Amino acid sequence: MKVMAQIAMVMNLDKCIGCHTCSVTCKQAWTNREGTEYMWFNDVETRPGVGYPRGWEDQDKWKGGWRRTAGGRLVPRQGGRLATLGRIFSNPNLPGVNDYYEPWTYEYDTLLSAPASRTTPTARATSTLTGQHKDTIAWGPNWDDDLGGSMETLDADPVLHQMNLEVAKTIEYTFMFYLPRICEHCLNPTCVAACPSGAMYKRVEDGIVLVDQDRCRGWRMCVSGCPYKKVYFNHKTGKAEKCTLCYPRLEAGQPTVCSETCVGRLRYLGVLLYDADRVTWAASQKDERDLYAAQRDILLDPNDPAVIEAAKADGVAHSWIQAAQASPIWDLITRYQVALPLHPEYRTLPMVWYVPPLSPVVDAVTASGSDGENHKVLLAAISQMRIPMEYLAGLFSAGDTAPVERSLRRLAAMRSYMRDVFMGNDADETIPEAVGMTGDDVRAMYRLLSIAKYDERYVIPTTRTGMPPGITELEGCPVDYDVEAFHGAAPGATTPGAAPAGTRTLPLEVL
Structure with a gap:
């Protein structure tokens, strides 16, 4: 067993209102210079929809992530070293500007400098890439939301095709929710393996995946290799760029910009300890539906004395072990088992996890005239919720509905149990028992998901442990x-x- 530490994130989708504050603040902090106009290290997608870039989940087209060979080996879906070398100067598996969007601005100066006239001056749209006028704006980084979740892109959602699902297309039966996305900072990143120059690397101390700008040669194999399409190419510098998880802030004990500015307080940051010797084993599971359980299995209990001793022997700092013990990420993933990884079938072992949304089922139950907080009604309605459980399973558990159902049932049980507590009634202990929890577990989970303070949501150790010499x-x-x-x-x-x-x-x- 080799113990290593990883900074990870969990997002509670029940709290995301789609305000895009995280996207805007991230862009202002990291991608506000020439050549990065189209880059969104953090974007918020509307589901169902095609996402950004368009159809990024279609790995039959983009060849991202890993595939398991008949012999059990993992190879990049886009091919091995020889295949990479054969198309190093012409890579066909890249999203184009139409898949992202052609960024634009407006001629605001026209409004300010136009002389007095009888007509109102117009600020025409212009491309930030070519400087030419754009008469039609046809696509953008969040077009699904701009369309209001319309039917125009619904049928092109890759998850619906993958799960062979059809959803209602009448307004009273349709559904939508928001999915914020950043780089997954995977335990088994394909982008690192695909990079011919070795510019992509995963930091030993905290697991953050970064790009060495000095070594990057602009081959763009990392863009193809990333199944989440969170590596971008700067056409001005000729280098790859990506989310850095705001590592300068983390090193000073501060959360990422997207977490700090999140209006809904839906993001959690913390340290996980994992067994690096079993990463390949976890990613190589034969059945894709076993990948979620395998990934959770290699996460180590930070309170286990044997794990603590092994971590110290492997050079994990004491402050990081303490942070792992207080980690909200460990609680949400392992203790409460309500957080799930995004597309584990890509076999990259992503380290940004999600608590699936429960709100639509509560709204639907309430609209029907029933008690939207009654645990018996809620637990019975989960399988019939407006968001098909199969759709959530296609996103978070490689098609296996069991982990999704367990997560939703526990969230529903928490709502019912805590309502009795706040109404002054006797707590019904049969509610948590029905979902394999105790009353104390439900209360602790409620605090973490609902009213957790700043220091409970972000448990971040620093990399510096002492004063500068002298x-x-x-x-x-x-x-x-x-x-x-x-x-x-x-x-x-x-x-x-x-x-x-x-x-x-x-x-x-x-x-």
Whole structure:
């Protein structure tokens, strides 16, 4: 067993309102320069829909992710080294500008500089790629939402085809929900394996997948290899770019920009410990429906004394072990088993997980005149919910409805159980028992999913553990710092002016 640490994220889809604040703040922080106009490291898709880039889930077309050979080996779906070498100068498996969209702006200066006239001046749309006027805007990074979840793109949803599903197309029976997406920072990333120059790499200390801009040669095999299409090509620099999980912020104990600015507070960040020796085993399961369970199986209990000793022996810092023990990610994935990975059938072992949406079934039950919080009604209605369970299974469990149903039943049980608690009634312990939980588990899960504070949602260790050499010996140092806040106060302790618990502050000279 080789223990390694991984920063992971969970998103609660019941809370996403599709405001796109995460997308805008990410773009302002990371992709606001020339050559990145079309890049959205974070986007929010409307489901059902074709997503961004258009139809990214169609791996028969894009050849992303891994495939398992008859002998049990994993090879990139786009081919091995010889196949990569054969098309290194002409890669056919790349989304084009029409699959992303041609970014545009408007001639705002026309509105400001136009002379007085009887007619209102017009700010025409212009392409940011060519500078030419665009008379028609036909596609964008969130076109499904712009269309209001219309039928124009519904039938092209790859998940509906994969699960052989047909959904109602009348407005009173249709459904939609939002799916925020970032790079998955996978345990078994195809983009790293596909890169001929070795520019793509996975950091040892925290598992974040990055691009070495000095080594990147612009072959774009990483774009093809990523099944989530979260690697982009900068046509100005000739380099690949992608979500960095805001690692400079994480190193200072701060959450990612998308997490920090999320209006719905639906994102959770934390540390997971996993057995690196079993990554290939987990990704090589013969039956795709076993991939979710296998991935969960290689995640290690951070409170297990044997795991703690092995982690220390493998060089995992004590602060990271403590962070893993307090991780909301571990609780949502393993303790409560309500978080699921996105498309585990790609065999990349993604590390951004999702709590599936329950709200539509509650709304449907309430609209029918029944009690939308009654556990008997809710648990019976889950299999008939407006969002087909098979659709959610196609997204989060390789088509297996059992994990999705378990997650939804536990979320429904939490709603019913906590209503009795807040109404002053006696808690009905048969409700959590019906879904394999205890009352204490349900209360803890409710706190985490509903009212968790900043430090409970983001448990992030820093990479620096001490003061810079020699700084404490300086006399009359103009830099004022809080030693207790820097080294980390005792649990529960507060220091005036210190950062929130679970974070660290750095002196100005270090920053």
